[in-house]
Amino acid sequence: MSVDPVAVEDVSAGLRRVGYLPGESTSLVAFLAARLGKPVLVEGPAGVGKTELAKALASYLDRRLVRLQCYEGLDEAKALYEWNYRKQLLRIQAEAQGTGWDAVQDDIFGEEFLLERPLMTAIASPEPVVLLIDEIDKTDQEFEAMLLELLSDFQISIPELGRIEARTHPVVLLTSNNTRELTEALKRRCLYLWLDYPSTEHELEIVRLHAPELPEKVGERLVEIIAMVRELDLKKPPSIAESIDWARALLLLGADDITPETFRSTLSIIVKHRTDLDTVAERVGVRLGVAAP
Numbered sequence: 001m002s003v004d005p006v007a008v009e010d011v012s013a014g015l016r017r018v019g020y021l022p023g024e025s026t027s028l029v030a031f032l033a034a035r036l037g038k039p040v041l042v043e044g045p046a047g048v049g050k051t052e053l054a055k056a057l058a059s060y061l062d063r064r065l066v067r068l069q070c071y072e073g074l075d076e077a078k079a080l081y082e083w084n085y086r087k088q089l090l091r092i093q094a095e096a097q098g099t100g101w102d103a104v105q106d107d108i109f110g111e112e113f114l115l116e117r118p119l120m121t122a123i124a125s126p127e128p129v130v131l132l133i134d135e136i137d138k139t140d141q142e143f144e145a146m147l148l149e150l151l152s153d154f155q156i157s158i159p160e161l162g163r164i165e166a167r168t169h170p171v172v173l174l175t176s177n178n179t180r181e182l183t184e185a186l187k188r189r190c191l192y193l194w195l196d197y198p199s200t201e202h203e204l205e206i207v208r209l210h211a212p213e214l215p216e217k218v219g220e221r222l223v224e225i226i227a228m229v230r231e232l233d234l235k236k237p238p239s240i241a242e243s244i245d246w247a248r249a250l251l252l253l254g255a256d257d258i259t260p261e262t263f264r265s266t267l268s269i270i271v272k273h274r275t276d277l278d279t280v281a282e283r284v285g286v287r288l289g290v291a292a293p
């Protein structure tokens with residue numbers, strides 16, 4: 001049922017088919033991940049297509065996507081499994097008076113009382129899945145260490161229940177927005193993909209895909225201006241997500257060019273910090289004004 005790519009080109013074409021336009025190294029690394037079974041660490045600024053890559057890969061490979069969204073303080077109970085205490089309690093109450101502790105214990109530590117969290121779901125799935133561990137840089141190093149063990153053995157030990165080994169091998173993608181340095185140990189176990197802002201040609205292609213009706217000229221101007229804005233020293237440079245939003249907005253407004261006025265009135269779609277707004281209005285606004293016929 002699931003797709004097994006035999007060449008890098010297969011992955012490239014497959015991702016395109018599901019609406020993701022990969023760069024060269026993206027297809028290569030995705031291909032290697034699918035074939036070698038190694039996890040991939042995808043790093044890069046926010047909004048350059050890291051999460052979307054995992055979704056597209058799952059869709060192309062015809063596998064279920066299991067997603068673990070990381071956050072500060074995420075622990076094993078939310079990532080791996082936890083016991084369903086309520087259900088255990090109910091069972092204990094329902095047991096006949098005088099049932100020995102051994103019998104009760106055997107009973108309440110069975111799979112039926114386990115709450116599966118994403119990592120366990122991915123490991124225990126009878127069908128191979130794509131496992132997305134999103135924004136791993138938001139967790140702490142302790143969590144990373146736990147993850148390492150899981151990614152090298154593909155098994156989980158539950159003291160009361162024993163070992164749960166992977167029945168199938170998931171394709172694993174970890175993403176990081178680079179807010180902290182990840183451990184060498186983790187990097188060593190992963191293939192590495194750095195996703196950066198795309199070239200203007202590549203970005204134009206992505207924008208066209210998401211806003212096909214946008215006039216050619218507007219699209220071209222848009223990616224040029226976005227590239228210009230990214231060169232400024234901003235708190236948060238616009239990502240592909242902002243380019244797409246801007247394109248859709250311009251389409252709705254019926255713009256057939258990006259004039260200095262259009263630019264000023266839609267600026268807040270691409271930059272979202274007070275100080276960035278000022279910088280961009282001043283630096284790019286002026287350049288547009290001068291360049292306009």
Ligand SMILES: Nc1ncnc2c1ncn2[C@@H]1O[C@H](COP(=O)(O)OP(=O)(O)O)[C@@H](O)[C@H]1O
Pocket residue numbers: 019020021022023045046047048049050051052053206209240241244
């Ligand atoms: N190569 C690409 N092809 C198609 N769409 C893309 C591509 N890269 C990014 N996008 C679009 O950009 C947006 C942001 O991507 P996302 O994966 O959420 O970014 P990240 O996870 O890196 O912060 C999404 O709407 C996605 O559809």
Ligand SMILES: [Mg+2]
Pocket residue numbers: 047050051052134175
């Ligand atoms: Mg993301």
